Amino acid sequence: MNAKTRIVVIGATSAIAEHCCRLWVERGPVDLTLVARDATRTERIATDLRVRGPASTVTVMTADFVDAKDIARVAKATTDAGAVDIVLIAHGAMPKQELCADIDFCRETLEINAVSPALFAEAFAGHFATANHGTIAIIGSVAGDRGRKVNYTYGASKGLIERYAQGLDHRFAGSGVSVVLLKPGPTDTPMAAEHKAKGRKLASAEQVARTIVQGIDRRKFVVYAPPLWQLIMLIVRHLPRFIFNRLSL
Amino acid sequence: MRPVSSWGRLSAAPHDVVELADRERIGDALAAHQPGVAYGMGRSYGDECLNPNGVLWNTAGLDRLISFDPATGRLVCEAGVVLRDIQRLMIPRGWSLPVVPGTQIVTVGGAIANDVHGKNHHGAGTFGDHVHTLRLVRTDGTVMGCGPDHQPDWFAATVGGLGLTGVIAQAELQLRPSPGPWLEAETVPYTGLDAFFRLSDEAPADWEHTVSWIDCTSGADVRGLFLRANPTALSPGRPWRSRARAMPVVPPISLVNGLTLRSLNRAYYALGTRHPGKRLVHYEPFLYPLDGIQHWNRLYGPKGFYQYQCVVPPGPGPQAVRDMLESIQRAGEGSVLAVLKTFGDRPPPGLLSFVAPGITLALDFQNRPGALRLFERLDAIVRQAGGRIYPAKDARMPREMFEAGYPRLGEFLPFRDPGISSAMSRRLMGS
Ligand SMILES: Cc1cc2nc3c(=O)[nH]c(=O)nc-3n(C[C@H](O)[C@H](O)[C@H](O)COP(=O)(O)OP(=O)(O)OC[C@H]3O[C@@H](n4cnc5c(N)ncnc54)[C@H](O)[C@@H]3O)c2cc1C
Ligand SMILES: NC(=O)c1ccc[n+]([C@@H]2O[C@H](COP(=O)([O-])OP(=O)(O)OC[C@H]3O[C@@H](n4cnc5c(N)ncnc54)[C@H](OP(=O)(O)O)[C@@H]3O)[C@@H](O)[C@H]2O)c1
Numbered sequence: 001m002n003a004k005t006r007i008v009v010i011g012a013t014s015a016i017a018e019h020c021c022r023l024w025v026e027r028g029p030v031d032l033t034l035v036a037r038d039a040t041r042t043e044r045i046a047t048d049l050r051v052r053g054p055a056s057t058v059t060v061m062t063a064d065f066v067d068a069k070d071i072a073r074v075a076k077a078t079t080d081a082g083a084v085d086i087v088l089i090a091h092g093a094m095p096k097q098e099l100c101a102d103i104d105f106c107r108e109t110l111e112i113n114a115v116s117p118a119l120f121a122e123a124f125a126g127h128f129a130t131a132n133h134g135t136i137a138i139i140g141s142v143a144g145d146r147g148r149k150v151n152y153t154y155g156a157s158k159g160l161i162e163r164y165a166q167g168l169d170h171r172f173a174g175s176g177v178s179v180v181l182l183k184p185g186p187t188d189t190p191m192a193a194e195h196k197a198k199g200r201k202l203a204s205a206e207q208v209a210r211t212i213v214q215g216i217d218r219r220k221f222v223v224y225a226p227p228l229w230q231l232i233m234l235i236v237r238h239l240p241r242f243i244f245n246r247l248s249l
Numbered sequence: 250m251r252p253v254s255s256w257g258r259l260s261a262a263p264h265d266v267v268e269l270a271d272r273e274r275i276g277d278a279l280a281a282h283q284p285g286v287a288y289g290m291g292r293s294y295g296d297e298c299l300n301p302n303g304v305l306w307n308t309a310g311l312d313r314l315i316s317f318d319p320a321t322g323r324l325v326c327e328a329g330v331v332l333r334d335i336q337r338l339m340i341p342r343g344w345s346l347p348v349v350p351g352t353q354i355v356t357v358g359g360a361i362a363n364d365v366h367g368k369n370h371h372g373a374g375t376f377g378d379h380v381h382t383l384r385l386v387r388t389d390g391t392v393m394g395c396g397p398d399h400q401p402d403w404f405a406a407t408v409g410g411l412g413l414t415g416v417i418a419q420a421e422l423q424l425r426p427s428p429g430p431w432l433e434a435e436t437v438p439y440t441g442l443d444a445f446f447r448l449s450d451e452a453p454a455d456w457e458h459t460v461s462w463i464d465c466t467s468g469a470d471v472r473g474l475f476l477r478a479n480p481t482a483l484s485p486g487r488p489w490r491s492r493a494r495a496m497p498v499v500p501p502i503s504l505v506n507g508l509t510l511r512s513l514n515r516a517y518y519a520l521g522t523r524h525p526g527k528r529l530v531h532y533e534p535f536l537y538p539l540d541g542i543q544h545w546n547r548l549y550g551p552k553g554f555y556q557y558q559c560v561v562p563p564g565p566g567p568q569a570v571r572d573m574l575e576s577i578q579r580a581g582e583g584s585v586l587a588v589l590k591t592f593g594d595r596p597p598p599g600l601l602s603f604v605a606p607g608i609t610l611a612l613d614f615q616n617r618p619g620a621l622r623l624f625e626r627l628d629a630i631v632r633q634a635g636g637r638i639y640p641a642k643d644a645r646m647p648r649e650m651f652e653a654g655y656p657r658l659g660e661f662l663p664f665r666d667p668g669i670s671s672a673m674s675r676r677l678m679g680s
Contacts, residue, residue, distance in 0.1 A: 015310075026338065040273075041271070044313060045313070047313070047314075047315060047316070048313040048314045048315070051314035051324075052314060052338060054317075054319075190268070190270065190310075193268060196251070196266075197250070197251055197266065198251070199251040199252060
């Protein structure tokens with residue numbers, strides 16, 4: 001038996017995921033596997049985490065996030081090494097909507113934001129079902145709550161993640177496996193650089209990570225971060241179409 | 250372009266903010282976007298970290314730790330790491346930063362660029378005294394290492410170099426053993442500057458941290474609180490929790506004004522005298538008393554505020570401090586945050602380091618014409634006494650005042666990076 005909580009982070013170079021990892025290593029020894037596409041940058045994050053939490057174990061693994069075989073390999077390799085307690089699926093990319101007019105680029109955007117996280121979730125779900133243990137945490141977005149003209153390719157992908165998570169949550173009801181869907185609002189990370197340049201108010205990655213880590217601890221199914229977004233999106237979701245379509249949200 | 254302010258909130262001009270996040274690729278970012286200047290946490294008060302309508306290189310994303318050796322206490326980290334994070338991580342492990350300014354929300358890069366000092370200057374020197382090496386990236390893409398023993402001329406120019414010699418990418422810092430997060434502290438109320446000087450003279454031998462708050466409305470027979478503390482392994486046996494509060498909005502007018510100044514000062518004094526004698530306090534409220542109230546700088550309203558901080562040499566110092574306090578009281582200006590402290594004799598490592606042996610006085614003033622007129626009188630006193638003003642706090646000193654206060658400026662200038670320019674460098678050095 002491994003005493004340390006074992007956590008696998010998919011998309012570990014994400015600023016939000018990195019802050020989750022900092023919180024985890026700083027509160028006690030954990031066994032972290034960081035999965036991302038770029039070895040050098042991921043190694044740099046691993047080094048930082050080792051300094052922050054010398055009692056933790058941090059390993060780096062690279063993968064092709066849009067290759068189903070590679071996704072299956074990551075899930076198998078990490079679960080074969082011992083029981084995984086948490087998998088955090090964090091990767092995503094939010095391009096300008098106009099770019100998705102290029103159909104090939106649109107496909108890539110759907111693949112990385114919708115298909116890839118769903119495949120990771122499905123792959124880990126298989127292993128967690130066998131072990132009857134584990135938490136599947138996926139980062140969706142408030143953008144998944146209602147399609148909007150500014151980012152509907154990304155938003156629709158996040159919507160798919162929500163349905164997928166719902167299905168998994170239904171499947172694992174009453175079992176040892178839990179599913180957590182995290183929905184950040186606009187957050188100060190490289191992804192939101194354009195929002196920031198426009199002077200929009202953003203939550204800090206650290207603040208969002210705190211809410212995420214807490215949500216995972218509590219195994220809540222849906223967690224908005226910061227929590228205020230729950231109320232905002234309740235209103236946005238229920239705005240009648242004739243009003244909604246006149247707004248440029 | 251987005252509006253950026255420094256701590257004094259005197260302006261919010263648009264800046265082209267370039268995020269630095271990859272320490273190996275800083276050179277590319279600088280080459281592609283210049284001239285500009287580095288921006289840390291924007292805790293300098295004036296125009297040192299600003300470049301209106303131009304480029305700012307934001308270092309917030311350079312926040313990774315690189316190595317820590319628990320045998321020697323050496324920490325290598327990127328320049329955007331915030332001192333609070335180092336303290337919170339390392340103090341439980343028995344190590345702490347040897348020098349910290351009065352707020353811990355500053356970056357390692359910013360702390361080096363101003364060669365900041367803390368309440369323990371007499372024993373510990375400045376921040377730069379504890380830097381073994383740093384890595385500097387120039388706008389032409391050159392990357393160089395420097396330290397007190399390696400390229401010492403570059404080191405002396407960069408420490409306290411106002412960000413003008415290059416962008417600091419990372420640094421190796423010497424931490425020192427820490428007995429724990431608690432301090433044994435004592436507050437001694439006093440009246441009159443002589444009492445302050447007496448307390449200051451006695452303190453260095455017995456106290457690690459010393460600083461004094463003064464009531465700048467109390468006149469020549471100034472009333473103050475002398476705060477002193479030593480790190481201790483004792484603990485009150487209860488955990489400490491930071492109670493962060495925030496100033497939620499910018500009030501339409503300054504809440505610190507002629508009407509409130511006197512009573513705010515009285516209240517602070519009364520609060521300070523409530524606990525005479527020794528007691529245990531956590532390092533955070535003692536060393537960073539204002540960090541508990543986020544955005545406290547909003548108190549001064551939409552026009553922002555100035556801080557005036559100078560140091561005057563020991564000989565003429567006491568008289569100069571008396572003269573300054575008198576001018577301030579006569580002008581009816583002043584602040585709740587008047588701080589008086591003596592520096593030790595240790596010469597600082599940077600060509601433009603602010604610290605010098607003598608007495609330092611720091612006060613906040615709401616932004617209004619009277620304050621600017623008062624500063625001219627204070628400048629005259631400081632110059633006469635052979636003192637200088639702290640650029641980290643400055644937004645208005647005349648160029649002659651800077652040149653008079655920093656006689657090694659000529660030695661510094663050849664180390665400037667031609668691709669770096671700030672509102673301050675243009676104001677004080679012409680480019
Ligand atoms: C409440 C309060 C209390 C304070 N108390 C003290 C005190 O007790 N003692 C003291 O000495 N100071 C004190 N200060 C001032 C503060 O410590 C300095 O202004 C500090 O430099 C701010 O750091 P920063 O990271 O916010 O830098 P910024 O304010 O963003 O920038 C300051 C300068 O550093 C340069 N810089 C920043 N990062 C880099 C980098 N990576 N490479 C090169 N240049 C860089 C900038 O270009 C600029 O010239 C206080 C400030 C406040 C708000
Ligand atoms: N920031 C926000 O405002 C916001 C709001 C709501 C939801 N979210 C969600 O939060 C999660 C984390 O994002 P973040 O804000 O932390 O952004 P971020 O720092 O930009 O991180 C994005 C992550 O996705 C990875 N990624 C992107 N495209 C990839 C690809 N093709 N293959 C492999 N990895 C890829 C990136 O890897 P590289 O480092 O290799 O590029 C990086 O790890 C995402 O799911 C995002 O959708 C963010």
